[in-house]
Amino acid sequence: xxxxxxxxxxxxxxxxxxxxxxxxxxxxxxxxxxxxxxxxxxxxxxxxxxxxxxxxxxxxxxxxxxxxxxxxxxxxxxxxxxxxxxxxxxxxxxxxxxxxxxxxxxxxxxxxxxxxxxxxxxxxxxxxxxxxxxxxxxxxxxxxxxxxxxxxxxxxxxxxxxxxxxxxxxxxxxxxxxxxxxxxxxxxxxxxxxxxxxxxxxxxxxxxxxxxxxxxxxxxxxxxxxxxxxxxxxxxxxxxxxxxxxxxxxxxxxxxxxxxxxxxxxxxxxxxxxxxxxxxxxxxxxxxxxxxxx
Amino acid sequence: xxxxxxxxxxxxxxxxxxxxxxxxxxxxxxxxxxxxxxxxxxxxxxxxxxxxxxxxxxxxxxxxxxxxxxxxxxxxxxxxxxxxxxxxxxxxxxxxxxxxxxxxxxxxxxxxxxxxxxxxxxxxxxxxxxxxxxxxxxxxxxxxxxxxxxxxxxxxxxxxxxxxxxxxxxxxxxxxxxxxxxxxxxxxxxxxxxxxxxxxxxxxxxxxxxxxxxxxxxxxxxxxxxxxxxxxxxxxxxxxxxxxxxxxxxxxxxxxxxxxxxxxxxxxxxxxxxxxxxxxxxxxxxxxxxxxxxxxxxxxxxxxxxxxxxxxxxxxxxxxxxxxxxxxxxxxxxxxxxxxxxxxxxxxxxxxxxxxxxxxxxxxxxxxxxxxxxxxxxxxxxxxxxxxxxxxxxxxxxxxxxxxxxxxxxxxxxxxxxxxxxxxxxxxxxxxxxxxxxxxxxxxxxxxxxxxxxxxxxxxxxxxxxxxxxxxxxxxxxxxxxxxxxxxx
Numbered sequence: 001x002x003x004x005x006x007x008x009x010x011x012x013x014x015x016x017x018x019x020x021x022x023x024x025x026x027x028x029x030x031x032x033x034x035x036x037x038x039x040x041x042x043x044x045x046x047x048x049x050x051x052x053x054x055x056x057x058x059x060x061x062x063x064x065x066x067x068x069x070x071x072x073x074x075x076x077x078x079x080x081x082x083x084x085x086x087x088x089x090x091x092x093x094x095x096x097x098x099x100x101x102x103x104x105x106x107x108x109x110x111x112x113x114x115x116x117x118x119x120x121x122x123x124x125x126x127x128x129x130x131x132x133x134x135x136x137x138x139x140x141x142x143x144x145x146x147x148x149x150x151x152x153x154x155x156x157x158x159x160x161x162x163x164x165x166x167x168x169x170x171x172x173x174x175x176x177x178x179x180x181x182x183x184x185x186x187x188x189x190x191x192x193x194x195x196x197x198x199x200x201x202x203x204x205x206x207x208x209x210x211x212x213x214x215x216x217x218x219x220x221x222x223x224x225x226x227x228x229x230x231x232x233x234x235x236x237x238x239x240x241x242x243x244x245x246x247x248x249x250x251x252x253x254x255x256x257x258x259x260x261x262x263x264x265x266x267x268x269x270x271x272x273x274x275x276x277x278x279x280x281x282x283x284x285x286x287x288x289x290x291x292x293x294x
Numbered sequence: 295x296x297x298x299x300x301x302x303x304x305x306x307x308x309x310x311x312x313x314x315x316x317x318x319x320x321x322x323x324x325x326x327x328x329x330x331x332x333x334x335x336x337x338x339x340x341x342x343x344x345x346x347x348x349x350x351x352x353x354x355x356x357x358x359x360x361x362x363x364x365x366x367x368x369x370x371x372x373x374x375x376x377x378x379x380x381x382x383x384x385x386x387x388x389x390x391x392x393x394x395x396x397x398x399x400x401x402x403x404x405x406x407x408x409x410x411x412x413x414x415x416x417x418x419x420x421x422x423x424x425x426x427x428x429x430x431x432x433x434x435x436x437x438x439x440x441x442x443x444x445x446x447x448x449x450x451x452x453x454x455x456x457x458x459x460x461x462x463x464x465x466x467x468x469x470x471x472x473x474x475x476x477x478x479x480x481x482x483x484x485x486x487x488x489x490x491x492x493x494x495x496x497x498x499x500x501x502x503x504x505x506x507x508x509x510x511x512x513x514x515x516x517x518x519x520x521x522x523x524x525x526x527x528x529x530x531x532x533x534x535x536x537x538x539x540x541x542x543x544x545x546x547x548x549x550x551x552x553x554x555x556x557x558x559x560x561x562x563x564x565x566x567x568x569x570x571x572x573x574x575x576x577x578x579x580x581x582x583x584x585x586x587x588x589x590x591x592x593x594x595x596x597x598x599x600x601x602x603x604x605x606x607x608x609x610x611x612x613x614x615x616x617x618x619x620x621x622x623x624x625x626x627x628x629x630x631x632x633x634x635x636x637x638x639x640x641x642x643x644x645x646x647x648x649x650x651x652x653x654x655x656x657x658x659x660x661x662x663x664x665x666x667x668x669x670x671x672x673x674x675x676x677x678x679x680x681x682x683x684x685x686x687x688x689x690x691x692x693x694x695x696x697x698x699x700x701x702x703x704x705x706x707x708x709x710x711x712x713x714x715x716x717x718x719x720x721x722x723x724x725x726x727x728x729x730x731x732x733x734x735x736x737x738x739x740x741x742x743x744x745x746x747x748x749x750x751x752x753x754x755x756x757x758x759x760x761x762x763x764x765x766x767x768x769x770x771x772x773x774x775x776x777x778x779x780x781x782x783x
Binding site (some may be wrong): 071126150154155160194195196197200258259261262264 | 418486488489490491492493548588589591608611612614616620623
């Protein structure tokens with residue numbers, strides 16, 4: 001059996017957890033989170049086996065790299081959920097993990113041999129820091145979207161639910177989309193679904209993600225120069241990484257110095273995330289040669 | 295006698311028009327003048343003093359005018375229908391010559407007699423409120439009633455109507471679960487605050503004005519454990535009084551009304567319910583404040599009508615403004631359970647309205663009963679004096695007692711003739727049989743006491759238990775009416 005086929009197990013469990021929201025009428029959270037945690041444990045086991053296969057050198061195929069990225073993202077999501085007791089984070093952010101798993105399945109799985117000469121701990125640090133930074137910004141992006149959505153509802157004063165009618169026994173609707181909507185409301189009405197916490201979590205993502213990204217980029221530049229023996233040539237990945245870094249640096253500065261928060265901060269977070277997507281695209285698919293994979 | 299209700303509420307009109315009306319009847323003096331002017335204009339139009347009783351219900355969500363008009367109008371003719379005449383007079387008074395505007399005409403509803411009574415009971419029972427089942431409306435109507443009594447605008451009909459409405463509201467609250475679900479403006483305000491702030495316990499509240507709704511909302515926020523509350527009012531004494539009301543809560547500060555904007559830099563939640571006619575918090579006031587707050591979000595709740603916070607403020611980033619209509623709409627979308635109870639409650643109001651109308655209709659029989667009673671009493675007294683040699687007082691007592699016993703059944707039947715013997719006009723028959731004086735106005739002053747007695751003991755010595763309950767209720771209200779009448783006289 002090809003190793004990447006195992007990626008389907010957590011993928012199926014994540015999808016199943018959403019099916020629970022569709023079908024289950026009462027107390028959906030327990031079942032939902034059970035499937036999510038089960039999937040994460042299996043994903044952790046797969047990533048451990050996968051990295052062990054390459055002796056934890058991080059010189060791993062792209063598919064496993066994306067799989068690792070999904071795992072880090074899920075780890076951060078679960079940590080935030082436990083730390084801030086905000087159940088809705090899992091429900092809104094897991095689709096990105098599912099997307100990551102799908103991409104990892106279709107990504108090339110050829111072994112990389114070109115950068116074997118690089119010091120392994122620096123490469124591990126570079127990859128882990130960049131992936132952690134990216135994952136934190138991904139979560140910040142999701143949180144920003146929720147923030148903008150929720151703020152819009154508050155400003156327009158439309159579809160604001162203040163009473164949870166999910167326990168209303170008189171409801172005759174049986175299952176399906178009604179359950180899904182009701183269950184989403186259940187999460188949205190739970191603790192922590194408020195603008196202040198969303199903004200605060202966004203800020204935490206920035207505070208943790210920015211140093212990780214900065215360190216990751218610095219190590220990356222060092223590795224790049226060591227690998228190609230030329231500091232002078234500027235590659236597109238470096239330009240995009242620098243622009244991304246600038247956006248987040250500006251955002252962090254504005255937040256610390258001027259107290260920027262709310263809508264504008266969320267929009268900047270989204271802009272930063274788009275730059276990350278571009279950087280990832282450049283790194284892996286569009287111009288792999290610029291990252292030194294070829 | 296016709297009962298007429300006209301006015302507008304949150305369902306029939308928007309907040310702008312309600313503001314307009316509210317401004318014209320904002321103070322006690324304005325309301326007193328309003329009633330005086332309407333009566334005068336009506337007299338000029340009709341040529342007779344027909345408005346006997348009147349009251350104004352003015353809350354944030356409604357302005358309703360209740361009238362008891364003598365006689366009955368011609369419903370088919372627009373020019374002689376008292377309800378339409380009154381409505382047009384009020385519209386002209388409030389909006390000038392623009393009163394024929396179709397939009398305005400449709401905003402102002404009219405209810406007459408049974409419909410009016412039922413509508414009034416529905417309002418008092420909080421079934422027509424923006425938040426079904428909210429308790430404030432009853433207090434507001436009681437205040438309106440007190441004011442109408444103070445102006446000496448109420449009489450037999452409206453006194454009974456108001457007391458019956460209070461009784462009906464009490465029945466609705468005890469017999470249905472309308473008030474069980476915790477949905478009110480204050481509850482909604484707290485829930486909305488929870489959508490903005492993560493932890494309300496470290497938030498500061500500024501209470502601007504000491505309006506009833508603001509006061510209740512402030513108490514609700516205190517229950518949620520807010521860290522501090524600032525109270526300010528133009529009349530400082532009222533702020534002090536409110537602070538005293540919040541007895542068990544220590545973190546309260548009274549601030550000068552001219553300095554409230556300084557608190558806007560630290561307060562997270564602002565409850566505004568002043569009686570001001572214009573905006574107290576303006577767009578240009580908030581813009582620099584939000585910068586001073588370093589973009590910290592601020593939640594403004596404007597519970598006043600006319601509004602005291604410029605609605606444009608909501609456009610500023612990190613400022614969230616909700617006025618009474620916004621909160622009302624949100625609540626309306628969240629009230630499935632209460633709606634079911636409201637259907638049951640409406641049946642109670644209908645029942646009570648019918649009961650009231652029966653009473654009101656029975657009033658038509660009063661002059662006949664008074665005359666009949668007087669005639670029988672006189673005959674008995676004269677005849678008894680011929681044969682019994684005793685003091686006049688004793689003879690009178692015996693005559694009264696026999697009159698009561700003989701006439702109890704016929705009087706009850708006459709009073710209920712319009713309900714129990716639909717179409718059979720017992721009153722006319724009695725008039726002919728006993729050759730009674732047909733002129734209603736001919737009830738002499740001496741007979742007025744008898745009239746009160748009849749109103750008081752209409753169902754005297756009824757044996758059935760069901761009727762006894764009704765008697766108790768009727769006696770209670772009739773006694774109240776007589777007490778009030780005595781006070782007035």
